[in-house]
Amino acid sequence: MEVIRLDQVCLWRRTQEEFSYDLKKTILSIVEGKYRQPAKKLVLDHVDLVVDKGEKIGIIGANGSGKSTLLKIISGILQPTTGTVRVKGQVAPLIELGAGFDPEISVMDNILLYGVLLGFSRSEMKERARSILEFAELEDYALVPVKGLSSGMVARLGFAIATDMQPDILILDEVLSVGDESFKNKCKQRMDSFWDGDTTVLVVSHDLGFIKSSCDHAVWIEKGKLNLMDKADKTVECYLSNLKPI
Numbered sequence: 001m002e003v004i005r006l007d008q009v010c011l012w013r014r015t016q017e018e019f020s021y022d023l024k025k026t027i028l029s030i031v032e033g034k035y036r037q038p039a040k041k042l043v044l045d046h047v048d049l050v051v052d053k054g055e056k057i058g059i060i061g062a063n064g065s066g067k068s069t070l071l072k073i074i075s076g077i078l079q080p081t082t083g084t085v086r087v088k089g090q091v092a093p094l095i096e097l098g099a100g101f102d103p104e105i106s107v108m109d110n111i112l113l114y115g116v117l118l119g120f121s122r123s124e125m126k127e128r129a130r131s132i133l134e135f136a137e138l139e140d141y142a143l144v145p146v147k148g149l150s151s152g153m154v155a156r157l158g159f160a161i162a163t164d165m166q167p168d169i170l171i172l173d174e175v176l177s178v179g180d181e182s183f184k185n186k187c188k189q190r191m192d193s194f195w196d197g198d199t200t201v202l203v204v205s206h207d208l209g210f211i212k213s214s215c216d217h218a219v220w221i222e223k224g225k226l227n228l229m230d231k232a233d234k235t236v237e238c239y240l241s242n243l244k245p246i
């Protein structure tokens with residue numbers, strides 16, 4: 001059964017230099033007749049993708065090729081400029097863990113807030129809060145504002161919330177390096193349980209050995225285009241044989 005379908009998805013984004021947006025400078029450049037339209041870049045270029053239930057898909061490609069952007073489009077964090085995205089089931093995006101936390105409010109309130117953003121009710125999240133705090137090893141920090149946690153603790157909290165449920169679709173962006181060694185082992189065990197089950201998994205990784213051994217299929221993204229989708233070992237082989245010798 002098909003759970004993800006992307007048809008001709010394109011995404012244009014402003015280039016990074018436009019982030020130094022400064023109103024005074026812009027007005028001045030208009031007055032001086034030097035104003036230029038913000039440059040835009042085609043970050044995803046007519047991407048078609050179909051994923052079936054339970055498939056484990058690896059996503060590979062060079063830095064800046066569009067892998068994380070593709071995951072964000074599937075998670076609904078970004079909307080395509082053109083084309084359609086259809087996703088069936090509950091998605092747990094483990095992307096930029098903890099980026100959505102409010103640093104001023106407590107760990108407990110953030111658990112409730114984050115859970116609601118992931119589609120759970122407040123009362124459901126209250127029931128889950130204990131096991132989340134326990135997994136993140138933050139039982140003593142429930143009432144502490146998130147700004148009082150270390151960055152590793154924040155990532156642990158993000159991971160614990162996003163994986164506390166059994167999502168239909170799990171989206172991973174190189175997050176297995178969260179926390180210290182003992183926490184990494186716990187993450188790996190939790191990941192294994194998703195891997196063995198019905199959960200559909202999409203994972204971005206530069207670890208090609210991991211992609212070959214753990215994924216059914218792999219997608220190779222190059223300059224925003226889906227270059228190849230095939231069995232994981234075949235895709236990795238084609239990707240490697242296309243790399244320019246140093």
Ligand SMILES: Nc1ncnc2c1ncn2[C@@H]1O[C@H](COP(=O)(O)OP(=O)(O)OP(=O)(O)O)[C@@H](O)[C@H]1O
Binds near residue numbers: 063
């Ligand atoms: N917030 C943003 N605004 C504008 N452009 C962005 C933004 N984030 C990423 N980009 C651009 O989109 C393109 C694809 O970025 P993306 O992060 O998807 O690449 P990636 O394949 O995941 O790279 P990496 O392997 O380095 O993580 C890059 O050219 C990048 O500069």
